[in-house]
Amino acid sequence: MAILLNHVSYVYQAGTEMSVTALNDINLKIPDGQFIGLIGHTGSGKSTLVQHLNGLLKPSSGALYYDGEEYFSQGFDLKKLRSKVGLVFQYPEHQLFEADVFSDVCFGPTNLGLDKKEVELRAYAALKQVGIEDEYFYQSPFELSGGQKRRVAIAGVLAMQPDVLVLDEPTAGLDPKGRDEILDQIKKLQKESGITVILVSHSMEDVAKYVERIIVMNKGGILFDDIPQRVFREYEKLEEIGLAAPQITYIMNKINKDLYPVSTEVKTIEEAKEEILRAMRLQND
């Protein structure tokens, strides 16, 4: 079970003077159970790419495969694909429409044609997974706070129980607390259920702590595709395309250059602390 992209290109408004190449010859393999960060500057093509993953856009050339089955081939079940590859758009709270939270989350699984009991069980589980308490279930989704609304919207996709969950900038516009809560919950979910998660973001800082693989996009192509430590090593190149490595990478590089020899391949502040203490101890010995 994996998604494969084979020479995928996509051109907006093809054939007119205003045509824009959004994706240029993308080759990717997305295996099961990975937590992937998809990073790129605004307009680098990351949103276009994720819309290909669940068949909302059809590539201008090239092909995608889910489980070995080619997208848009004869007899290919798009609806089934969309239940397997769940896509949470940017500002997903803007798609809420039902009278209460619970019915809104039921929308996705109901569309899958499941019976009522199964739908409600899934909706309940999904709302619990994103940390929404029972007392909110029958409130209007429009009365919730921004962070809660967003979690309800994410639950709306989770309730379809996808094997691959794609989140397009799930933390945009949230405060640091709301951001950490959502990302922690997603990480927990990924660990527990073993699904693949693709986290789209333009901030390395946000994803560094959570992901095991980073795909960096630039101008419709893939620039890096590696484990975070190796991607951060290229921080100078990242800056050239308007991105940055996490601040901790810069600090460690500076320490390494001016003070003690430390490993620059740390992702979080905690790891950095350990690494600096280790280097200091060595120095003192």
Add this chain to the structure above:
Amino acid sequence: MIRDITLGQYYQTESCIHRLDPRVKLLGTILFIISLFSIRNFSGYLVAAIFLAIVIKLSHVPFRFMVKGMKAILFLLLITVVFNLFLTPGETLVSFWKFRITQEGLRTAIFMALRLTFLIIGSSVMTLTTTPNHLTDGMEKLLKPLQRVHVPVHEISMMMSIALRFIPILLEETDKIMKAQIARGADFESGNLIKKAKSLVPLLVPLFISAFRRANDLAMAMEARCYRGGEFRTKMKPLAYRKQDVAAYIFVILYLILTIWVGRILQVL
């Protein structure tokens, strides 16, 4: 998909028609339409066709963009022609079964077809060469005298430009919400009429909410900049007639005189 719909289809290019004062284009179009309805013979339409051809040539807008507007009224055009053709009383020209085509019927049908075609092409020349904002500016200035009788001219034109400005934004929003709901398994295509109408709820509710949210934000932003309607408001680029605008007015008036004159002397046709 939904982005292909174009409203207020401005065609960006450099031409003397584009540079004209919007008031000239508005009044010119109105005069042209009036002339179309007062013309009573074919030579008059020939003059109108030549006038239109000159303007189109000057506007540097490809002709196919003009014809695009015709598609929308093709059905209307067909009905008008058919009704006029068969239902006008007069001298019979051809008759078959229960239908008969009269000489007068044929004449009015052709006239109607010409009128409608010229009307659509003429007004699309205006919309293709003028940005919506320019157009509302021109309208505001033209309607200014109505302020004396307490018509809120400025407010009306402000509402119009805001509405026009928001069309592409709302289209984009519709596209986004539609995709988001399709990703949740929504189906906007299949089913009968009632099912289709029901399937629009997940699209329309978020769309309305976002429209209200945007309206609220915009009102707030306008108030934060001390907007308080048209009174004492000055413009950064006030509309002023230049030489070319006067020339354009003269050109339109010459055209009007020519159609009237042609109509008089060639009454026989």
